[in-house]
Amino acid sequence: MPPGLRTEPVEQMSDFFSMGGYAFYIWGSYLAALILVGGEIALLVKRKNALKRHGLDTAGNRELDNDSHG
Amino acid sequence: MVPWFAIPAAILFLLGLYVGFFVAPTDFQQGEAYRIMFIHVPAAWMGMLLYVLMAFYAAIGWAFNARLASMMASALATTGAMFTLLALITGALWGKPTWGTYWAWDARMTSTLILLFLYIGFISLQAAIDDPKRADRAGAVLAIVGVINVPIIYFSVQWWNTLHQGATIRMMGKPTIAAPMLAALLIMLAACWLYAIAVVLYRLRVIIQEREQNASWLAHGAG
Numbered sequence: 001m002p003p004g005l006r007t008e009p010v011e012q013m014s015d016f017f018s019m020g021g022y023a024f025y026i027w028g029s030y031l032a033a034l035i036l037v038g039g040e041i042a043l044l045v046k047r048k049n050a051l052k053r054h055g056l057d058t059a060g061n062r063e064l065d066n067d068s069h070g
Numbered sequence: 071m072v073p074w075f076a077i078p079a080a081i082l083f084l085l086g087l088y089v090g091f092f093v094a095p096t097d098f099q100q101g102e103a104y105r106i107m108f109i110h111v112p113a114a115w116m117g118m119l120l121y122v123l124m125a126f127y128a129a130i131g132w133a134f135n136a137r138l139a140s141m142m143a144s145a146l147a148t149t150g151a152m153f154t155l156l157a158l159i160t161g162a163l164w165g166k167p168t169w170g171t172y173w174a175w176d177a178r179m180t181s182t183l184i185l186l187f188l189y190i191g192f193i194s195l196q197a198a199i200d201d202p203k204r205a206d207r208a209g210a211v212l213a214i215v216g217v218i219n220v221p222i223i224y225f226s227v228q229w230w231n232t233l234h235q236g237a238t239i240r241m242m243g244k245p246t247i248a249a250p251m252l253a254a255l256l257i258m259l260a261a262c263w264l265y266a267i268a269v270v271l272y273r274l275r276v277i278i279q280e281r282e283q284n285a286s287w288l289a290h291g292a293g
Contacts, residue, residue: 016091020102025167029106029160030087033113036159040152040269048276051283 079264090254120150140206151189
């Protein structure tokens with residue numbers, strides 16, 4: 001095995017998930033990352049959708065205006 | 071253009087996690103706990119770099135009355151704040167098992183918390199002012215003044231005797247970690263960059279449309 005690699009390959013899933021007793025801290029960190037990134041994307045999509053709704057409304061108004069002018 | 075950054079970002083996140091968890095060895099000092107590094111360090115770097123970028127665009131927008139640059143600054147703020155918050159959370163989760171405490175009023179942690187407050191201040195200030203032009207100007211002042219905090223964070227570990235460890239990766243000289251650890255860290259950093267570009271470009275587009283809509287609504291209402 002080349003130097004600098006894991007000396008013991010991951011054999012037991014339970015060993016992997018226990019992270020040598022640091023499971024809470026390590027998985028907690030990556031869970032926090034997932035929640036924050038997911039949250040940011042969700043908020044952004046929500047903001048975009050609010051825009052679309054608003055856009056449809058103004059498009060509707062414009063149509064009405066065109067009708068009244070016509 | 072957004073998917074061109076978002077898809078590679080997702081691939082690199084997965085690759086970085088694979089290298090970080092399955093290839094990189096266990097640290098002889100910290101055991102497995104050091105694996106928090108792969109998310110903590112890129113998040114902290116992004117928090118600082120995005121702040122500098124935000125202040126830069128805000129300054130350009132202010133100095134040259136370039137509205138697009140100001141909108142870019144606004145688009146950067148939320149993502150920068152998100153990464154800074156992530157750096158603080160993962161830092162706390164790393165601090166507990168290695169230092170025995172989630173939080174200490176150490177120079178680096180305190181200055182990073184101030185960075186988060188600067189982002190929040192920038193976002194709330196812009197949200198509080200209705201006129202986009204005035205909001206951009208007020209935000210720019212805050213962003214530019216606050217940029218002084220970034221070198222303070224960066225050099226805090228040298229200037230003060232901090233609980234936080236010194237830099238692992240330096241501009242000059244060899245990094246002090248094993249090659250697969252460094253590889254995982256750099257892949258995660260690249261993933262964070264691509265993610266930030268994708269999200270910021272998307273938000274920039276939304277901000278542009280929002281302002282156009284507001285402007286047309288105002289014109290409509292006035293006419």
